[in-house]
Amino acid sequence: MxxxxxxxxxxxxxxxxxxxxxxxxxxxxxxxxxxxxxxxxxxxxxxxxxxxxxxxxxxxxxxxxxxxxxxxxxxxxxxxxxxxxxxxxxxSLDTLTDPEQEHPLQLADENDPSPLRQVLSQEAEESVQASLQRIPAIYREVLVLRFQEELQIDEMAGVLSIPLSTVKSRLYRGLEALRGALQGGAAA
Incomplete structure (x- = not known):
């Protein structure tokens, strides 16, 4: 402790x-x-x-x-x-999310980048957000916990009440699904 x-x-x-x-x-x-x-x-x-x-x-x-x-x-x-x-x-958690409804807030960058960089960054963020909404909720959740909330894999297992191996599997499959969604493919 x-x-x-x-x-x-x-x-x-x-x-x-x-x-x-x-x-x-x-x-x-x-x-x-x-x-x-x-x-x-x-x-x-x-x-x-x-x-x-x-x-x-x-x-x-x-x-x-x-x-x-x-x-x-x-x-x-x-x-x-x-x-x-x-x-x-x-x-499932999928029923709680509707791609037609509000998306998460866009936080301003602390480094105050140029307007061009802001637009490019915003477009990339929107693309990731839209792609996240297209993948299954069980994968979206582990990706958010890992990369947005920066939890360690063992902490994620505790939050989700699932085995470590399941977290790793969902993380891998989530990254694959996100990659496919970003490339315009259907999420698995």
Whole structure:
């Protein structure tokens, strides 16, 4: 258990409001972006975002610091979406995403690139976003966790509650499906 994880675990057990404020400040953008990706809907993502932080406050005593806080946080968010999906009798995460609805927010580049570079970058990002929407949700989810949220493979396994080998397999297949979607082919 790292010193930071241990400190977070103790703070959550004490229900330290300053710690919660710091955690929200640190993880709000990543969590919200993740929720937009898995729900495909900004308003729904906002609801899950709030509910996730309520759960962190209510169940903070359950965080033991054995895993990274962000993995625990993302697992809470994912489980909330899955619970909602089950209550709506949805078939899969694919039913939560509709390519016709809003896409994730485009964040400005901190380096302030030239307008041409901005346009080229935006076109590439839009192409990747559109391609991500065309691949199956189980692959899209691992790609977002790995490359957007920068989780390690073992952390992804914890968030998704699946074996390490399954994460690796989905990651490989997801990259292949994304490559095919980017080249204009049908996702497998």
């Amino acid at each position: 790292s010193g930071e994880a241990k400190s977070i675990a103790r703070g959550l057990q004490r229900r330290d409001p300053d710690l919660l404020d710091r955690l929200i400040e640190q993880y709000q953008y990543r969590l919200f972006r993740y929720l937009i990706y898995i729900t495909g809907n900004k308003e729904r993502a906002e609801d899950f975002f709030q509910e996730t932080w309520i759960r962190v406050l209510e169940r903070g005593h359950q965080y033991n610091g054995k895993s990274k806080f962000e993995a625990w946080l993302f697992a809470i968010a994912r489980n909330l979406v899955i619970d909602w999906q089950r209550s709506k009798k949805a078939q």
